[in-house]
Amino acid sequence: MEKTLPKKSFPQWVKKLSSWNVYVPRKDEEGRWNYVEADGGEVSLDVLQTTLSPKKILFPQREVFLEFTKILAGDRETLEVKEVLPVVKPTVIIGARPCEARAAWMLDEVFSGEFKDVYYWKRRDQTTLVGLACTNPPSENCFCTSVEGSPHSEEGLDLLLTDLGDKYYVHSLTAKGEKLISAAKELFEEPKPEAKKQVKAAHAESEKKIKRQLKDARPIAQKLKGMFESPLWDEESMSCLRCGICTYLCPSCHCFDISDEIETPSPLQGQRVRTWDTCQFPDFTMHSSGHNPRPDKASRLRQRLLHKFQYFIQVYDKFMCVGCGRCITLCPVGIDIIKVLDKVRDHGA
Amino acid sequence: MAKIEDLKEEAKKLLREGKVKYIIGYGAGSNGWPAAPLFIKKPEDMDNLIWDPTCVHNLVRFLVDEKRRKARQKQPDKRPVGIMVKGCDSRALVVLLQEKFIDRNDVYILGVSCEKMGVVDDGKLAKKLAGKKAKRVEVDAQDRFVITTEDGKIEAASEELLAERCLECKANFPVIYDLLSGEKTKRPLDKPFGSLEKIESLSAAERWSFWKEQLDRCIRCYACRSVCPMCYCDECVVDSINLAVTADTTADEKAQRIRWIQRSAESSENLIYHLVRAIHLAGRCIDCGECERACPLDIPLRFLNKKLEKEAKELFGYEVGFDPALPALISCFRDEDPQDFIR
């Protein structure tokens, strides 16, 4: 279904979505953008790139898996283990970028399969993603077109909005998306043929505006297979600080830890939780014996790049990188994934 | 700002003569920030060395890496490492020397003076450029910043773009060096610790709620810890990412290791992490501002550490990171130290 929505009606539409938990990007006093609950406050889609992607809504930093309690019944001690599933209200994320939706699509793959991750899917099934096509690149370091994405990609989205100046072109892609339109039918109009032409033109224009390119991404993926032992990784990781910025802010990174948090030690009561983790931390792969298959920064940088640009392709035939550029913008020492992969491509040439 | 031609020549000579293993300096960046740390191993690559107001990074952090690398090698190369330091960075070096973490012979210090200027703040620069990318930032003869973007040049007064810590700078040229590039210009300092005034004027309850709100945003990426030269402990009390486990660590040691805070980025855990880290940096932090710059969520970490730097001065008359011959603050005492807390 395709419609148009006058921009002045946009805040009314959001108000009508009161039976959903609505997340929108919002700027704070310091000018930083982040997804927050709309909560009746100001809603505008005049947004650049948010610091944290919507990943934190589908895959929160902390997720409780289960609760355990030791119970004393007379003189016998028994253990009660109760799984704790998230209770999620229907949620809408408005203003997600196409790259962020593609990342959600990748997370969908990871958390499916033989062992379906019910915690992720409880949130995902309840979430409707309303995308905003990138008429202008939200970041200086965007390169989505180089990794098989696009500024108007529909993958992973339920609705795609395209800014046409005075109105939004609304393309509904799923039943979930249609529900949002039905909630405020009267605000939407049938698109005029002019508008349809404008959307096509805006989309084509937007692809040309992407600032950075990674040429030959697929051949690079192939070449990476033979670069495991290359000295390139050591050179490129010299300035790496081994913090977690690149991976925590990445929309598709999903490594996690599972740990037990004790509330009271005696009688034992606590929770088993999942928290974000990163392959960049030194003890991520450290065995209890002290043996570490990735003991240095070179092997960890290699893991991050190979996971995103080679392993994921071998398993799912997709890049795991969506080209949002956050890792480049926010790395405190300027490690640039595009530059490193350029060197991979030109290595030995 | 200093011109570094003499420094480049000297550094080239050091590499050619094999007097240093490599040089840690600044080179062109690529992520929208014009400068990045650069490791130079060959004399001919010295032409890539730059020095301009975007050289914000504290390179002393990489001396910690160097020490770790040497510890892993069976027969480490014992030659010193050349390192470019600004005034603030040199104070970090002094602290590492005071704490005997590195030896004076491990480094060949290539000092650069900021003269009357300093480095730019990324947030202020972004606001000024309103979406445009800075290709280069230079200082003109009138001590104004000149920013080159793809649309041309923009000028700005120094106070407009200088990092907050530069406005309170106590060491605009290195306090320790083997070679100094630039003049030892005296900088008048209006208000040392001036940036703390706003927070200090808040009541205790207001301060608690300010910090709670700020630290609730923390995602525990540990960038602040990772970028700080003084956070060099292999086994960090509030960080479980660096368990110093070897084949000789016993099962008992691993089993009994206390987890002071959980991995969850909850209020309680975040508060403990940051407060304990600040206390562990008391009398050691020299306000290079890297922790705040690295933080992806712009948490104003400088205030915590700056406050403790101020207390070091007020309570103990101790200026952090100036004299390598002095002992570290927490490893010494004077008879006249305050005792009013002893009842």
Add this chain to the structure above:
Amino acid sequence: MELNVYTPQLAKIVQTKDEVVGARAIKTFRTEFANGARFDYRCGQCAMLSVFGKGEAMISISSSPLIKDYLQFSILRTGRVTSALHEMEVGDLIGVRGPYGNGFPMDEWRGKNLVFIGGGIGLAPLWSVVRTALLRKSEFGALSLIYGARTSKDIVFKDELAELKSQMPVHLSIDVSEPDWREFVGFVPTNVLEKKPSPANTIAITCGPPIMIKFVIKNLKDLKFEDEQIYTTVENKMKCGIGKCGRCNIGFHYVCKDGPVYSWAELKKLPQEY
């Protein structure tokens, strides 16, 4: 009740045995499910054992799947979870979830001779195959075991090994000589060269510390074993056990899901990062 993939079943410890005491303690546990749950598994698969309040650890199941009464695990005390497990007694409850991993392709080995080569705690994952092969003896050719540990005190399954000697050749070794030791003295890979197992119609299955596996494979190749004839089981640090947390991967494989059993032909195609 259908439990989600991260929730363990509760199991009671019904038997414990100290295999090795001291610094490198190894203890064998047998568990029974508290609610009589079904748990079908294949040789070489593992389970995530939970000590609530401490965490989880991925341990190979060393009992044979043909025995339905209990699950057997042999656990080296090495850190937080394993120390907590070692302190547990008969009657205590732990969590068990699984089985995970690909298991040994025993059906492909019908009619072949099987040589088991283990070092230290590495005998535990192999034990499942050894016991199953004995229970299905008619399906396989000649069986033999080459096993070594650091010292005679570090040998696991001492009683079972003594009994095993009546059913198949068992060649033991320790690293450094001891007064009452009559068998081979030296590392396991060297003992392999000593005993010269023939590659004719034979599968070699090995498990032990990474360095031992490396040299065993090298020596088996020297003895003219083909890559497809050598099998091993790899270990890596694991948390989720189901191929999602991103930790245990070797190249594009997750050891918990696509492994831990590999033939050398498959393993050498992956990056040597384990």
